[in-house]
Amino acid sequence: MSRNIMILPGDGIGPEIVREACRVLEAVNDSFDLKLNFVDELIGGASIDVYGEPLTDAAVERARECDAILLGAVGGPKWDTIDRAIRPERGLLKIRSSLELYANLRPALLYPQLVDASSLKPEVVSGLDILIVRELTGGIYFGEPRGIRTLENGEREGYNTYKYSESEIERIGRTAFEMARKRNKKVCSVDKANVLEATILWREVMDRLAPEYPDVALSHMYVDNAAMQLVRAPKQFDVLVTGNMFGDILSDAAAMLTGSIGMLPSASLNKHGRGMYEPCHGSAPDIAGQGIANPLATILSASMMLRYSLGETAAADAIETAVGEVLDQGLRTADIYTSGTEKVGTVQMGDAVLAAL
Amino acid sequence: MSRNIMILPGDGIGPEIVREACRVLEAVNDSFDLKLNFVDELIGGASIDVYGEPLTDAAVERARECDAILLGAVGGPKWDTIDRAIRPERGLLKIRSSLELYANLRPALLYPQLVDASSLKPEVVSGLDILIVRELTGGIYFGEPRGIRTLENGEREGYNTYKYSESEIERIGRTAFEMARKRNKKVCSVDKANVLEATILWREVMDRLAPEYPDVALSHMYVDNAAMQLVRAPKQFDVLVTGNMFGDILSDAAAMLTGSIGMLPSASLNKHGRGMYEPCHGSAPDIAGQGIANPLATILSASMMLRYSLGETAAADAIETAVGEVLDQGLRTADIYTSGTEKVGTVQMGDAVLAAL
Ligand SMILES: CC(C)[C@H](C(=O)O)[C@@H](O)C(=O)O
Ligand SMILES: CC(C)[C@H](C(=O)O)[C@@H](O)C(=O)O
Numbered sequence: 163m164s165r166n167i168m169i170l171p172g173d174g175i176g177p178e179i180v181r182e183a184c185r186v187l188e189a190v191n192d193s194f195d196l197k198l199n200f201v202d203e204l205i206g207g208a209s210i211d212v213y214g215e216p217l218t219d220a221a222v223e224r225a226r227e228c229d230a231i232l233l234g235a236v237g238g239p240k241w242d243t244i245d246r247a248i249r250p251e252r253g254l255l256k257i258r259s260s261l262e263l264y265a266n267l268r269p270a271l272l273y274p275q276l277v278d279a280s281s282l283k284p285e286v287v288s289g290l291d292i293l294i295v296r297e298l299t300g301g302i303y304f305g306e307p308r309g310i311r312t313l314e315n316g317e318r319e320g321y322n323t324y325k326y327s328e329s330e331i332e333r334i335g336r337t338a339f340e341m342a343r344k345r346n347k348k349v350c351s352v353d354k355a356n357v358l359e360a361t362i363l364w365r366e367v368m369d370r371l372a373p374e375y376p377d378v379a380l381s382h383m384y385v386d387n388a389a390m391q392l393v394r395a396p397k398q399f400d401v402l403v404t405g406n407m408f409g410d411i412l413s414d415a416a417a418m419l420t421g422s423i424g425m426l427p428s429a430s431l432n433k434h435g436r437g438m439y440e441p442c443h444g445s446a447p448d449i450a451g452q453g454i455a456n457p458l459a460t461i462l463s464a465s466m467m468l469r470y471s472l473g474e475t476a477a478a479d480a481i482e483t484a485v486g487e488v489l490d491q492g493l494r495t496a497d498i499y500t501s502g503t504e505k506v507g508t509v510q511m512g513d514a515v516l517a518a519l
Numbered sequence: 520m521s522r523n524i525m526i527l528p529g530d531g532i533g534p535e536i537v538r539e540a541c542r543v544l545e546a547v548n549d550s551f552d553l554k555l556n557f558v559d560e561l562i563g564g565a566s567i568d569v570y571g572e573p574l575t576d577a578a579v580e581r582a583r584e585c586d587a588i589l590l591g592a593v594g595g596p597k598w599d600t601i602d603r604a605i606r607p608e609r610g611l612l613k614i615r616s617s618l619e620l621y622a623n624l625r626p627a628l629l630y631p632q633l634v635d636a637s638s639l640k641p642e643v644v645s646g647l648d649i650l651i652v653r654e655l656t657g658g659i660y661f662g663e664p665r666g667i668r669t670l671e672n673g674e675r676e677g678y679n680t681y682k683y684s685e686s687e688i689e690r691i692g693r694t695a696f697e698m699a700r701k702r703n704k705k706v707c708s709v710d711k712a713n714v715l716e717a718t719i720l721w722r723e724v725m726d727r728l729a730p731e732y733p734d735v736a737l738s739h740m741y742v743d744n745a746a747m748q749l750v751r752a753p754k755q756f757d758v759l760v761t762g763n764m765f766g767d768i769l770s771d772a773a774a775m776l777t778g779s780i781g782m783l784p785s786a787s788l789n790k791h792g793r794g795m796y797e798p799c800h801g802s803a804p805d806i807a808g809q810g811i812a813n814p815l816a817t818i819l820s821a822s823m824m825l826r827y828s829l830g831e832t833a834a835a836d837a838i839e840t841a842v843g844e845v846l847d848q849g850l851r852t853a854d855i856y857t858s859g860t861e862k863v864g865t866v867q868m869g870d871a872v873l874a875a876l
Contacts, residue, residue, distance in 0.1 A: 251713045281751055286638045302659075302681060308716050317685045320720030324659060325678035327670060354764070356608045359665050363677030389772040390780070393750065394638055407711070411768055415746040423747070 164197040165229040165472060173207040173241075173250060174445025175455035175508075176234025182457035182512030183232060183464045186484075189519050190468070190477040198472075201228060205257070206236025206250035206445075216253030222260045230471040231257075231438040232464055235445035250445075259299050263430035263437055264330070265337040266298040266409065267470075270396075270416035273425060275489040278500045280421030282393075292399045292416055293345065295338040296409025298430055300330045301360075303406045324360045326405060331367040333433065338403035339375040348400035350381045352388045352408055364405065385412070392416055417442045424456030424497040427463035429470055437471050439463040449496075453507045456495035458485055461515055484518035521554040522586040522829060530564040530598075530607060531802025532812035532865075533591025539814035539869030540589060540821045543841075546876050547825070547834040558585060562614070563593030563607035563802075573610030579617045587828040588614075588795040589821055592802035607802075616656050620787035620794055621687070622694040623655040623766065624827075627753075627773035630782060632846040635857045637778030639750075649756045649773055650702065652695040653766025655787055657687045658717075660763045681717045683762065688724040690790065695760035696732040704735045705757035709745045709765055721762065742769070749773055774799045781813030781854040784820035786827055794828055796820040806853075810864045813852035815842055818872055841875035848875075 169184060171177040184200065191198045203221045210216050216236070225231055236250040246252075257263070272280065272290040280287045305323030313319050335351070342349045351368040353361035365382055372380040383391065385408045391398060392412065396419050404412060417423045423443045431437035441459030449455055465481035468474040493514050494503040506514070526541060528534040541557065548555045560578045567573050573593070582588055593607040603609075614620070629637065629647040637644045662680030670676050692708070699706045708725040710718035722739055729737040740748065742765045748755060749769065753776050761769060774780045780800045788794035798816030806812055822838035825831040850871050851860040863871070 246713070246719060249713065255714070281643045282639050303714055305678070310716050310720050313684060318720060319682055319684040320715075320717035321662070321680060321682035322715045322717045323678060323680060325676055327676040328674045354767075356603070356606065357612070357660055358677075358679045359667050360677035360679045362603065363667050363675060386767045386771040389746070389768045390775040393772055393775040394778075408768075410711075410743045411746045411765075414743040415750055415772065418747040418750040421751075 164199045166199045166201055166227065167467070168201045168203055168225050168228040168231040170203050170205040170231060170233040171208070172205050172234040172236040172445060173238045174235055174447040174450040176236070176445055178450070178453065178508050179441065179455050179457040179460040180232065180234040182508060183460040185512055186461050186481060186515055186519070187464050189516055190480060193519070194474065194477040194480070196472070196474055196477060205233065205253045207238055207241045209253060210241055210244070210248065210250065215248050216250050217256045222257060225257060225261060230436060230467045232460070232467060233438055233440035234460065235441065235443065237445045238447035238450070255303065257438065258430060259304060261438070262299055262432045264297060264299040265334060265431040266296040267341070267429045267431070268294040268296060268413040268417065268442055269426060270294065270413070270420055271426065272420045273422065273489055276420070276422045276425065276498055279498050280419060282419055287396065287419055290396055290420060292396060293341055293401045294409060294413040294416055295334065295341060295401055295403040296413055297326070297330065297334040297405045300326055301406035324358065324407070326360050326364055328363065328367055331364050332371065334403060335368050335371045338401050339371060339378050342378045342401040343375065346400040347378045348381070349378055350383050350388070350399055350402050352383050352385050352402055352404035352412065354385050355382070356384060361405070368403070388412060389415060392419065413442070422498045423459070424495065425458050425462065427459050427466045429466050431470065435471060439467040453509060454496050455508050456497050457508050457512050461485060480519060481515070484515045487518040488514040521556045523556045523558055523584065524824070525558045525560055525582050525585040525588040527560050527562040527588060527590040528565070529562050529591040529593040529802060530595045531592055531804040531807040533593070533802055535807070535810065535865050536798065536812050536814040536817040537589065537591040539865060539872070540817040542869055543818050543838060543872055543876070544821050546873055547837060550876070551831065551834040551837070553829070553831055553834060562590065562610045564595055564598045566610060567598055567601070567605065567607065572605050573607050574613045579614065582614060582618060587793060587824045589817070589824060590795055590797035591817065592798065592800065594802045595804035595807070612660065614795065615787060616661060618795070619656055619789045621654060621656040622691060622788040623653040624698070624786045624788070625651040625653060625770040625774065625799055626783065627651065627770070627777055628783065629777045630779065630846055633777070633779045633782065633855055636855050637776060639776055644753065644776055647753055647777060649753060650698055650758045651766060651770040651773055652691065652698060652758055652760040653770055654687065654691040654762050657683055658763035681715065681764070683717050683721055685720065685724055688721050689728065691760060692725050692728045695758050696728060696735050699735045699758040700732065703757040705738070706735055707738045707740050707745070707756055707759050709740050709742050709759055709761035709769065711742050712739070713741060718762070725760070745769060746772060749776065770799070779855045780816070781852060782815050782819070784816050784823045786823050788827065792828060796824040810866060811853050812865050813854050814865050814869050818842060818869070837876060838872070841872045844875040845871040
């Protein structure tokens with residue numbers, strides 16, 4: 163029984179870092195006999211250049227038939243002036259929504275070897291291990307009505323709709339509780355229930371789910387306080403669950419606490435646990451093509467894919483151990499370089515992981 | 520010509536810290552012959568307890584006739600179970616909206632004496648001086664329609680509306696450009712124009728204003744990136760301007776970078792420069808009544824009031840100099856205490872500022 167993996171390199175540093183992740187996947191494919199089959203597709207600017215749109219319907223259909231997707235990153239200045247409706251990011255939103263990848267898992271994990279890369283004091287972040295569970299197919303990202311209209315007085319107004327139904331909240335809530343069960347058994351649900359009705363319902367549904375997970379402690383926090391607490395004392399958190407917009411903001415802040423966003427993978431899953439895996443960082447057009455991008459977040463995304471969507475724990479463990487080893491060897495790409503370590507490029511980093519495997 | 524100042528102590532530590540700020544105001548009132556006249560009113564839980572609502576219409580009317588307002592903080596567990604529509608926070612939203620206090624200025628300033636209180640490395644934050652300009656009477660906080668409704672399939676949905684008109688964006692944009700003129704001449708406008716139409720218009724209006732302020736450099740940043748950059752390298756910013764919701768989140772994160780949110784004042788101004796002044800921190804019910812709260816943010820809010828709404832620069836300078844002196848003397852309330860300094864209570868801190876004046 164072979165499994166089809168869709169590869170979406172995307173733009174900017176995407177192709178370079180995905181190439182290294184694919185080499186790693188091919189290596190474990192052989193050594194663990196995983197029977198993975200790779201299918202290449204275009205997304206983002208790369209797709210715009212060929213098809214005039216950031217993700218074709220045909221690509222979505224092929225993605226549906228795959229067991230998992232590995233994505234690099236999308237976007238870049240080349241496409242910054244075209245109509246917003248067909249910019250690279252829209253390809254990302256389209257695949258998330260079409261495949262109902264509602265559960266976005268974004269770990270913020272500090273590698274002990276990289277504690278100096280953080281802008282926070284070592285005692286504040288050492289040992290940091292948070293999982294942000296972000297709702298990814300609802301909320302203000304997809305709410306209708308939306309647009310820019312002309313008001314009666316002649317001026318224009320831009321508007322969006324923030325909404326969540328009970329079932330949307332419930333399914334992401336369950337993901338958070340289930341993830342917490344495998345971790346430190348704490349869920350902090352982040353909302354703005356003192357102002358927004360959409361999040362009053364959010365809080366209510368989380369409270370309703372809690373008794374079904376008596377082994378997990380649920381707490382609530384307003385989003386402004388959560389942003390503060392992430393800066394002040396991030397280790398107080400285990401699993402943070404929140405909506406699409408707040409999750410976008412808080413997961414980036416949390417990732418940056420580690421000082422090494424080039425290390426952080428993410429998963430976006432549907433209700434069957436199928437999903438898309440990608441690094442937390444963007445397409446970094448400023449360093450694209452220079453061979454200096456950090457491929458580790460993408461390599462770790464591949465490992466996350468093996469673990470969550472393909473059930474290949476041994477292969478996933480092997481990759482993670484190999485990444486730990488190259489860090490122990492002192493190898494660092496430019497983004498995580500600190501004095502006393504050895505600066506390497508994208509391919510050298512990939513080589514080192516392959517050698518450690 | 521006397522000026523009326525409304526005093527709204529509010530809840531939790533509000534009364535304690537406002538009391539110290541009033542002593543300071545009375546002192547400068549005498550020494551600088553300011554002819555200030557104080558009017559006391561209730562807001563938040565204190566008003567709920569007496570009138571059954573967090574801010575009466577009569578209080579709003581009296582506030583309209585005042586030249587400025589000094590607020591402590593609102594909220595606390597005592598009122599956490601009453602109907603959300605009349606909780607303490609609603610009083611705050613009502614006064615902001617009724618008086619059209621659309622321009623919320625939240626400085627994130629690191630006092631050199633307090634660099635150790637930050638959770639960030641000293642080199643990342645020393646010298647930090649950012650001004651967040653947050654739109655305060657529009658956006659998703661006040662957008663209609665809003666509520667919780669039952670869908671056709673029987674489940675409920677919570678919804679809110681995020682909207683901004685050109686004139687709302689323009690006036691807050693002008694505030695940001697004008698503030699930047701008096702500072703380092705950089706405005707970074709924060710939006711999510713890659714996803715939200717409301718912020719596409721936001722970006723457009725900011726770009727349209729820019730040529731009127733050729734001496735100020737305008738840049739744009741997505742909110743997720745802004746949250747990251749605040750953690751990674753906050754000193755890149757001068758003035759940050761953004762909508763109500765993003766401003767709520769980013770200003771709290773920025774304040775926490777300093778490690779001393781107990782030091783940070785804020786102003787909320789209307790188009791005539793009249794306004795309300797309050798500390799950035801909340802009502803801290805956990806330490807209310809213990810006499811240990813830091814009154815300096817409220818004292819500095821009083822000084823900001825003298826500067827922005829009353830044009831009393833000399834008195835404002837005197838207060839700020841006095842605060843600097845007590846910090847130099849090594850006096851610290853518990854929230855900013857680090858070893859080697861002298862821990863003092865709320866009243867002692869107020870005494871010290873009065874002595875330094
Ligand atoms: C590119 C953008 C549309 C996207 C988002 O906002 O979700 C990105 O910031 C992310 O977090 O994956
Ligand atoms: C109390 C709450 C309604 C308020 C807000 O969200 O504006 C507070 O967080 C603030 O920032 O002043």
